Amino acid sequence: MRGKFITFEGIDGAGKSTHIDWVAARLRERKDIGAVVTTREPGGTPLGEDLRQILLHRKMHLETEALLMFAARREHIAEVIEPALDRGDWVISDRFTDATFAYQGGGRGLATARLEALEDWVQAGLQPDLTLLFDVPLETASARLAGARAPDKFEAESRAFFERTRAEYLRRAAQAPGRFRVIDATQSIEQIRVELEKIVSML
Ligand code: ADP
Ligand code: TYD
Secondary structure, three states, rough: OOEEEEEEEEEOOOOOOHHHHHHHHHOOOOOOOOOEEEEEEEOOHHHHHHHHHHHHOOOHHHHHHHHHHHHHHHHHHEEEEEEHHOOEEEEEEEOOOHHHEEEEEEEEOOOHHHHHHHHHHHOHHHHHEEEEEEEEOHHHHHHHHHHHOOOOOOOOOOOHHHHHHHHHHOOOOOOOHOEEEEEEEEHHHHHHHHHHHHHHHHO
């Protein structure tokens, strides 16, 4: 049986990376499913990780940025995601295509139609079975990041950029309620785990 594909999304500092290993560990306790693979975008393959370094640290035209995100994704799907799902393994990815719509589309203003064309080409119908959107106001996200790490190219973006990014995530979640679960990520880590436990136990 084909595995399931779960993605974690949200603006920087929402707290999604904090929960990925925990969700993976809960799923690994289950006897009824295959192995659980955790991965991330941009990245997830040796080539993708090289592209990640360029994407997170070099300035470039917004279309170049979108094309490189999808180039890394093409490799990730071919090398990691599809083989794992075909083996019956489950895949959990820290970000996927919703991030491109939110950051390059919402944040930078690239036309959605361009991104949809790339999505059709690169994914050929592949979509996550479940997307967990960690949603927080910008103040919460930036306060969390301030103490946590030095900002990369995206994390150094303006407040307006992240307002647009967050709004685009929420718009997409409202459009695809069957695939998305929106998590109120202002809650404590413990409260979020209780919510995640319920969602994951229904898969
Ligand atoms: P993201 O992956 O969404 O960018 P992280 O998971 O790296 O965010 O979290 C950013 C920072 O916020 C980390 O220092 C983390 O410990 C902290 N954090 C995450 N979730 C919460 C939470 N629910 N409450 C308080 N702090 C949190
Ligand atoms: P992330 O792994 O969340 O960063 P960190 O390890 O610092 O938590 O994501 C890297 C950055 O890339 C993040 O700021 C969002 C951005 N990004 C895009 O702009 N478009 C995309 O398609 C993806 C996958 C990520």
